[in-house]
Amino acid sequence: MMEPGLYHVLFISTALFFIGVFGFLTRRNLITMLMSIELVLNSVNINFIAFNKYVWPNKLDGLFFSIFVIAIAAAEAAVAIAIIINLYRSHQSIDVENAEDLKF
Amino acid sequence: MNEFLQIQLLGIFSLGMDLGWALVMIPLLPLLGFLLLGLFGKKFLKQSAGIFATLLLAASAFLSLHTAYGYFFKYGKLEGVYQKIIPIQFTWLQFSPGVSIDLGILLDPISVMMLVVVTFISLMVHMYSLAYMKGEERFPTYYSFLGLFTFSMLGLVMSSNIFQLYIFWELVGVSSFLLIGYYYDRPSAVAACKKAFIITRFADLGFLIGILILSFYGGTLDFNTLIEKLTSTESTEFKTIASASFMGISALTWALVLVFIGGAGKSALFPLHVWLPDAMEGPSPVSALIHAATMVVAGVFLVARLFPVFSMSEVALTVVSIIGIISALFAALIACTQTDIKRVLAYSTMSQIGFMMFSLGVSGQGGESGLGFTAAMFHLFTHALFKALLFLGAGSVIHFIHSNEMKDMGGLRKYLPITHITFLIACLAISGVPPFAGFFSKEEILLAAYHHNATIYWIALATSGLTSFYMFRLYFSIFWNKEHIAHGEAHGEGGLVMMLPLIVLSVGAAVAGFIPFGEYVSADGKVLESVFHLQFSIAPVALGLVGIFTAMWMYKKQNNRPDSIAHSMNSFYKLAYHKFYVDELYLFVTKKILFNLIGRPAAWFDKNVVNGLVNGTGNFTLFISEKAKGFQSGKVQQYAIYFLAGVIGLAVLFIYIWK
Numbered sequence: 001m002m003e004p005g006l007y008h009v010l011f012i013s014t015a016l017f018f019i020g021v022f023g024f025l026t027r028r029n030l031i032t033m034l035m036s037i038e039l040v041l042n043s044v045n046i047n048f049i050a051f052n053k054y055v056w057p058n059k060l061d062g063l064f065f066s067i068f069v070i071a072i073a074a075a076e077a078a079v080a081i082a083i084i085i086n087l088y089r090s091h092q093s094i095d096v097e098n099a100e101d102l103k104f
Numbered sequence: 105m106n107e108f109l110q111i112q113l114l115g116i117f118s119l120g121m122d123l124g125w126a127l128v129m130i131p132l133l134p135l136l137g138f139l140l141l142g143l144f145g146k147k148f149l150k151q152s153a154g155i156f157a158t159l160l161l162a163a164s165a166f167l168s169l170h171t172a173y174g175y176f177f178k179y180g181k182l183e184g185v186y187q188k189i190i191p192i193q194f195t196w197l198q199f200s201p202g203v204s205i206d207l208g209i210l211l212d213p214i215s216v217m218m219l220v221v222v223t224f225i226s227l228m229v230h231m232y233s234l235a236y237m238k239g240e241e242r243f244p245t246y247y248s249f250l251g252l253f254t255f256s257m258l259g260l261v262m263s264s265n266i267f268q269l270y271i272f273w274e275l276v277g278v279s280s281f282l283l284i285g286y287y288y289d290r291p292s293a294v295a296a297c298k299k300a301f302i303i304t305r306f307a308d309l310g311f312l313i314g315i316l317i318l319s320f321y322g323g324t325l326d327f328n329t330l331i332e333k334l335t336s337t338e339s340t341e342f343k344t345i346a347s348a349s350f351m352g353i354s355a356l357t358w359a360l361v362l363v364f365i366g367g368a369g370k371s372a373l374f375p376l377h378v379w380l381p382d383a384m385e386g387p388s389p390v391s392a393l394i395h396a397a398t399m400v401v402a403g404v405f406l407v408a409r410l411f412p413v414f415s416m417s418e419v420a421l422t423v424v425s426i427i428g429i430i431s432a433l434f435a436a437l438i439a440c441t442q443t444d445i446k447r448v449l450a451y452s453t454m455s456q457i458g459f460m461m462f463s464l465g466v467s468g469q470g471g472e473s474g475l476g477f478t479a480a481m482f483h484l485f486t487h488a489l490f491k492a493l494l495f496l497g498a499g500s501v502i503h504f505i506h507s508n509e510m511k512d513m514g515g516l517r518k519y520l521p522i523t524h525i526t527f528l529i530a531c532l533a534i535s536g537v538p539p540f541a542g543f544f545s546k547e548e549i550l551l552a553a554y555h556h557n558a559t560i561y562w563i564a565l566a567t568s569g570l571t572s573f574y575m576f577r578l579y580f581s582i583f584w585n586k587e588h589i590a591h592g593e594a595h596g597e598g599g600l601v602m603m604l605p606l607i608v609l610s611v612g613a614a615v616a617g618f619i620p621f622g623e624y625v626s627a628d629g630k631v632l633e634s635v636f637h638l639q640f641s642i643a644p645v646a647l648g649l650v651g652i653f654t655a656m657w658m659y660k661k662q663n664n665r666p667d668s669i670a671h672s673m674n675s676f677y678k679l680a681y682h683k684f685y686v687d688e689l690y691l692f693v694t695k696k697i698l699f700n701l702i703g704r705p706a707a708w709f710d711k712n713v714v715n716g717l718v719n720g721t722g723n724f725t726l727f728i729s730e731k732a733k734g735f736q737s738g739k740v741q742q743y744a745i746y747f748l749a750g751v752i753g754l755a756v757l758f759i760y761i762w763k
Contacts, residue, residue, distance in 0.1 A: 021748065025744055103738030
């Protein structure tokens, strides 16, 4: 069996990134949009790990970065879910189209 | 030694205290009246406003008299020459080490004389107004304006530098505007006060430019230093200002003529006199104040104050004397034809101011040739007395008869005996009949003119004959002529409060001529012996009597002589009756020429170009923001698309274009 190379991993991460972007742009449910953002972040994580492994195998910077991103993603999820819960309380809905009046 | 020092100190101390306190209080008391009555008058001092203001002014007048006594008899003189004393001065605006605007008080014979005149006349007017303005809705406001007016004029005469004088000069303009427009519900009063303000303001432009030229070359605004620098022919300042020329005339002459334009505007000299007759729209006591003591003599005072500088420029003095004599004759001719009694008085003021001006114009700086200066100041003094008396008397007549027109009057001597007698005294005084005040001052003026310029002398002589004619035309038309049919509600003369100022002023108008004026006021501060020439005074007095008897012949009994004489010189009479069409000329110049050639294009430019630019900016911003508003939809996913597009765009930019 062939050892997967850098390009295979990059292909996956690119696919994951655009799936995430597509999901963010098309979904109406805020939770689903949040999940799409996680996909985007994870595609970035994969990139970091892949470059670390294939380009500078004896360094750890990429790993640290991806751990950092995961931590940020967790915090962001907490904030986003808090916002979504509040929105649900006031609008009885978590549809993004109902959140339009937040612009005022 | 100790004792001596003590006495010295006491002397200085008492002098300092005396001068300091008394002098500062003289203008500040009327100002206090203005502030208190203006702020609280309507609520708390509705009834007592008049008494309050009159008392303040009485205190101020007392202090002025005290100052005058001290100055003329105690400390003013040093080795036979009256000094220019500056008891108080402080720097107000410091522009650079050399140039600053100070505020201070300058005492010299003319300012001390003016202090007495202004406070005294103003006091009489205040007192008279107690009865005259009684029951007016805006009684406290009236008195507060009077206070402001008096304050401005006092500040003007005491100013120690030319810029300070300019400040008070404008204040005089504002307060006269307020008083002329006192009856602001009458359109004619509103028009008159605007006219007065605009014309004097226009003339003040000349004054300001004159000040700037003088102070630019003189390097100072201070009167004493300025005069000192510009009168010695050796000083560098004088050399530069006399040699700098513009359009063939030296900068000194330009500056003085421009200053004189300002003075001519305030003093209502030809051709800037058109505001003065219209200013009669104000209450009669205000006219008395404007004509006798404050507004119109400001111009004469200004020329007198800068007289040493004026005397350095022959051309400027000639301009002063020519404008003066033209105004004197011109106004006297108009006064003979007017039928509104206050207008006659207004033109007579203009004529007398003309006398003062040409008298200054024919004067020299020192000694015997300075007679014109003394005469002008003397005439200012006596004129203040009898002109105030005339206006207050006219006020009393108008108060009685409720009309300004001569044709409504006649035979009033039975109803208004005190007014009649005092008015007669004033008329005799202004006509120059001995021994009344006007005789002496006019005599000196004519003498000064006689020594200097024959043409001016003859015109002045003719004008003084005309003066007695129109004054007695007024007198006979009011008090004699046809018999007055008494109104049902004939209400007497207005009581002691109104009559007392008349009596006091008439005493002044009768005896003020005996003051040896030359001893106190002269161009160089030294004593000027006024020599009385009996044979010289025959001509003016005889002419005056001719004027009086002509007026008597024409107006004492009701007859058709005035009409037939007017008819016989029809065109000239019409010309004079219509005031030589100067007003029409102004209207033509402003309405037809200025409005059409400058006003309309300027308005068009303003409406289309300036407004267009401003509106265009606004509309453009509005247009852009309307377009940009769509971006902010509130749709998160739309934002995300913009964001993504931006990122892709930047990526493309960085990768393919800015490699």
